[in-house]
Amino acid sequence: MRDTYSGFWIGLYNRNELFIWISAGVFFGSIIIGYAFSGLLDSILAPVLQNFQQKASEGTLKLETLSIFLNNVSIATLIYFGGVIFGLGTVYFLITNGVFVGYVASKYPLGSFLIFTVPHGIFEVTGIILAGAAGFKLANIVLNFLKDATKIKSNISVGNQLKYLLEVNVDDFKDSFALFIIAVILLIIAAFIEANLSITWGQIIQSSF
Numbered sequence: 001m002r003d004t005y006s007g008f009w010i011g012l013y014n015r016n017e018l019f020i021w022i023s024a025g026v027f028f029g030s031i032i033i034g035y036a037f038s039g040l041l042d043s044i045l046a047p048v049l050q051n052f053q054q055k056a057s058e059g060t061l062k063l064e065t066l067s068i069f070l071n072n073v074s075i076a077t078l079i080y081f082g083g084v085i086f087g088l089g090t091v092y093f094l095i096t097n098g099v100f101v102g103y104v105a106s107k108y109p110l111g112s113f114l115i116f117t118v119p120h121g122i123f124e125v126t127g128i129i130l131a132g133a134a135g136f137k138l139a140n141i142v143l144n145f146l147k148d149a150t151k152i153k154s155n156i157s158v159g160n161q162l163k164y165l166l167e168v169n170v171d172d173f174k175d176s177f178a179l180f181i182i183a184v185i186l187l188i189i190a191a192f193i194e195a196n197l198s199i200t201w202g203q204i205i206q207s208s209f
Helices: 002-036 038-058 065-085 088-106 110-149 158-196 198-207
Strands: none
Touching: 002 038, 002 088, 002 110, 002 158, 038 088, 065 088, 065 110, 065 158, 088 110, 110 158, 110 198, 158 198
16 A cells, blocks of 8 residues: 555656656746845835735734635646646746745845745745646646647547547646645645744744854
8 A cells, every 4th residue: 555655656756757847947946036136126026025014914914824825825726727828827927926935035134034934935835836847737738639639630530539639638637636736735734834833933943043
């Protein structure tokens, strides 16, 4: 049973390794850009950050598990289904969110930012990367389907050919959806940690120095 379980995870990773690394590269690259060029991005992102801070102070944006999870899962969903438009949506949402994370990090002492964000950030960032990988996998499915659809023969039932094309890609879709579900689970864990543990953890660490 354990071998079957571990085999599933290893197989899922091996089949989607390229998409995972592309997603990680795009997301981390965007974080670096947001951090390094924060001064140039002030005119665009400063109002966005101020809006977040205002909502937090007013209580509109609550530091609660459900509120944080719904916000993060909505981003992950956009990243995932962005794959339908040939992965362009996936790239766009990975970049915009990565740049914003980097920008926010630049506005605080790096040590303090990491102390308060690492506990939940490990799960949150991994979840976003997996959502991106799922989106790229979905984009690959769409491209393969369209490529194969151009080879449809006129002397064979079109309906049967389309059904066959869907069946050929069903395993890839299962992989894509599995990656997205894992991302959602990680975001649930991240939301719980952020809402209940991260601030306390950060305060304890800071007080010890």
